[in-house]
Amino acid sequence: MLQQLFKNPVALLCMGIVLLTALLGIFAPLVAPNDPYANDILNKFAGPSWQFPLGTDQLGRCVFSRMLYGIRPTLFLSLLTMLGTIGLGVVMGITAGYFRGTVDEIIMRVVDVMLSFPSQIIILAVVALLGVDIRNVVIASIFIKWAWYARMIRTATIKYTNMNFVLFSRSIGSGNFYILTRHMLPCIAAELAVLASLDTGWAILNISTLSFLGLGVQAPTPEWGAMLNEAKNVMVSNPEQMIVPGIAVVVLVGAFNMLGDCLRDALDPKAVRQ
Amino acid sequence: MKGPILTATDIRVSFRKENQRRLFGRERQQVLRGISLALEEGECLGIIGESGSGKxxxxxxxxxxxxxxxxxxxxxxxDIYGRHNHRENAQLHHSLSVVFQDYTSSANPRFRVRHIIGESLRVLERIVGSKLDRERRTAEVLEQVGLPSSFAARYPHELSGGQLQRVCIARALAIRPRIILLDEAISSLDASTQVQIMDLLLELRRSLGLSYLFITHDLTSITYLCDRVAFMNNGEIVERVDDIRHIAEIRHPYARLLLESVMGIGVEYGSGDNAQAQWAAAAAC
Known part of the structure; x- marks a missing residue:
C-alpha cells in the first residue's frame, strides 16, 4: 500500500509540499530573514528586495517572515483540529458500531442532531458564545465535525464486526478492548487516513476563514487568513499583498486534497492488481 | 463413560423481520425451533442441512x-450464557474453539500467522495465568497441522486456501480446546484439499482426544468424518443417525431426499454398510 503511494509522483509532490511547509513552520525563527513583528512604517508596501524577499506590508513588516511564522497557526492548529475530531469520532463511532443496541441509538441520534445544523453557523455561534479566540475556533470545529466522523467510522466498524476473525476473537474470549484496538482500529485506520487528509484541507480553510473574519487568530500574530484580511483593505491600491497568502492557502489545501485522493487510490484493492 | 461434554436443550432463536407489514411491527422469523443435541467426549457429531435450515x-x-x-x-x-465467576468463564472459553467456512475473512489480513496464533496464545496465557513460550508453542501447533514453522512470518494473502484453513485450525487448537466447532470448515476448499484437511482432522482427533461438531451441507464429508449425524430442516432436527454405517436406513422424507440427491439412484435400505468406505474412495480420487 505504501509502496503504491510512493510510486505515485503526485502523492510524492503533495507529501513534499506538506513536509516542506511543516519544516519551514517549525524552523521559522532560523529561516525567517526578519522579525515578523518589526514594523517600519516609512518602508511600507516595498517591492521584493534582498532584505525583504516578498516585499513589506502596510506596516512595513516583512511579508516572507510573516508567511513563515504564519505556518504555525495555519498548519498546526488545523492538524490539532483534525486530531481532536478523529479522536472523538473514532471513540464514538467504534463504540456505536461495535456494541450496537441502546448505546448505538443514543450516539447516533446525537450525531443526527449535530449533522442537522449547518457547520459554519454552528462555529460562528460557538465562537460568539465562548468569545473571540483561536482556541474557541478549534473547539467549535471539533464540536461540529466529530459527528460526521462518528457516522463514517460506525459504518466501517459494522462492516468488520461480522468478519470471521472478529467472531473468532469473541468466541475464544478475547476482551472487547483487545478486539477494538488490535482488530478494529488497524482495519479502519486506512479508511480514516483518506478522510483525514481530505479534511485537513477543510480545517486549514476554516481557520483561515475565521481569521479573515476576525474571529480566529488576532493581530498582530501572523496567520495566512488574517494576513489576507489585512491585505483586503488595500486590495485596490496594492493587490499584490493578497497574492502571497492567497496562493499559499490554495497550494497547501490543494496538496492535502490531492494527497487524500492518492491515498484512496493506493488503498483501493482493485487498483493494486493493475 | 462420563456424561456428554456439550449439551444443548430446546434452543430457540428468532430474528426480527426486516420487511414488517406495519410500521413498528413486531413480526419475527423463527430460525431455530427447539433444537436439542448432546456431544459425547471424543466423538464427532455431524449436523447437516440445506442453506437456510439454521445450521x-x-x-x-x-x-x-x-x-x-x-x-x-x-x-x-x-451454562455458557449464564453468569459466572472469572474462573468458570475462563474454563468455558477454554473448552470450545471454532473454525469458520470462509477462510478469506477468518484471519485479519494485517496479522502475520505468528500474531493470528498469538491471539489464541494470549487468551490461553490469561487462563493459565502464566507466560508461555509463544515462539515455541506457535511452531508446535503449526507442526500439528502439517505446516513448517517458517510460515509464522507470513501474511494470510501469502498462503493458499488449504494452508490458510490449516492456520485457522492451528489457531483453534492453540487454546487447547476439548471441542472444535467446524462451521462448513472444508466446504470452500477444492476436493483434494478437503480430503487432506479431513485426514488432518481425523488424526488430530485421535492424538488430542478432541470432540468435533461438524456443520456442513455436504453428506460426503459427514460420512467420511462423523460418528453420528443430525439432519436439520427448517430450524428443526428431523432425523438422527446414531451409527454412521446405518445412514441408508433413515426414514424422514427430507433426510432421504438429501441422501438420495447425493448418493444417486439405487440406495436401498440396508445397503449403507460399506457407504463409508465407498465415499472415502470417491472423495480420495
Whole structure:
C-alpha cells in the first residue's frame, strides 16, 4: 500500500509540499530573514528586495517572515483540529458500531442532531458564545465535525464486526478492548487516513476563514487568513499583498486534497492488481 | 463413560423481520425451533442441512456468539450464557474453539500467522495465568497441522486456501480446546484439499482426544468424518443417525431426499454398510 503511494509522483509532490511547509513552520525563527513583528512604517508596501524577499506590508513588516511564522497557526492548529475530531469520532463511532443496541441509538441520534445544523453557523455561534479566540475556533470545529466522523467510522466498524476473525476473537474470549484496538482500529485506520487528509484541507480553510473574519487568530500574530484580511483593505491600491497568502492557502489545501485522493487510490484493492 | 461434554436443550432463536407489514411491527422469523443435541467426549457429531435450515445460526449459538431466546447450552455442565465467576468463564472459553467456512475473512489480513496464533496464545496465557513460550508453542501447533514453522512470518494473502484453513485450525487448537466447532470448515476448499484437511482432522482427533461438531451441507464429508449425524430442516432436527454405517436406513422424507440427491439412484435400505468406505474412495480420487 505504501509502496503504491510512493510510486505515485503526485502523492510524492503533495507529501513534499506538506513536509516542506511543516519544516519551514517549525524552523521559522532560523529561516525567517526578519522579525515578523518589526514594523517600519516609512518602508511600507516595498517591492521584493534582498532584505525583504516578498516585499513589506502596510506596516512595513516583512511579508516572507510573516508567511513563515504564519505556518504555525495555519498548519498546526488545523492538524490539532483534525486530531481532536478523529479522536472523538473514532471513540464514538467504534463504540456505536461495535456494541450496537441502546448505546448505538443514543450516539447516533446525537450525531443526527449535530449533522442537522449547518457547520459554519454552528462555529460562528460557538465562537460568539465562548468569545473571540483561536482556541474557541478549534473547539467549535471539533464540536461540529466529530459527528460526521462518528457516522463514517460506525459504518466501517459494522462492516468488520461480522468478519470471521472478529467472531473468532469473541468466541475464544478475547476482551472487547483487545478486539477494538488490535482488530478494529488497524482495519479502519486506512479508511480514516483518506478522510483525514481530505479534511485537513477543510480545517486549514476554516481557520483561515475565521481569521479573515476576525474571529480566529488576532493581530498582530501572523496567520495566512488574517494576513489576507489585512491585505483586503488595500486590495485596490496594492493587490499584490493578497497574492502571497492567497496562493499559499490554495497550494497547501490543494496538496492535502490531492494527497487524500492518492491515498484512496493506493488503498483501493482493485487498483493494486493493475 | 462420563456424561456428554456439550449439551444443548430446546434452543430457540428468532430474528426480527426486516420487511414488517406495519410500521413498528413486531413480526419475527423463527430460525431455530427447539433444537436439542448432546456431544459425547471424543466423538464427532455431524449436523447437516440445506442453506437456510439454521445450521450456521445453531453454530453461533453453540460457540457463544448469539444468545438464544430459550434453551440452554451447557459445556461440562456450565451454562455458557449464564453468569459466572472469572474462573468458570475462563474454563468455558477454554473448552470450545471454532473454525469458520470462509477462510478469506477468518484471519485479519494485517496479522502475520505468528500474531493470528498469538491471539489464541494470549487468551490461553490469561487462563493459565502464566507466560508461555509463544515462539515455541506457535511452531508446535503449526507442526500439528502439517505446516513448517517458517510460515509464522507470513501474511494470510501469502498462503493458499488449504494452508490458510490449516492456520485457522492451528489457531483453534492453540487454546487447547476439548471441542472444535467446524462451521462448513472444508466446504470452500477444492476436493483434494478437503480430503487432506479431513485426514488432518481425523488424526488430530485421535492424538488430542478432541470432540468435533461438524456443520456442513455436504453428506460426503459427514460420512467420511462423523460418528453420528443430525439432519436439520427448517430450524428443526428431523432425523438422527446414531451409527454412521446405518445412514441408508433413515426414514424422514427430507433426510432421504438429501441422501438420495447425493448418493444417486439405487440406495436401498440396508445397503449403507460399506457407504463409508465407498465415499472415502470417491472423495480420495
Amino acid at each position: 450456521s445460526t445453531l453454530g453461533r449459538v453453540l460457540c457463544g456468539l448469539l444468545k438464544p431466546e430459550a434453551g440452554t447450552v451447557r459445556i461440562n455442565g456450565l
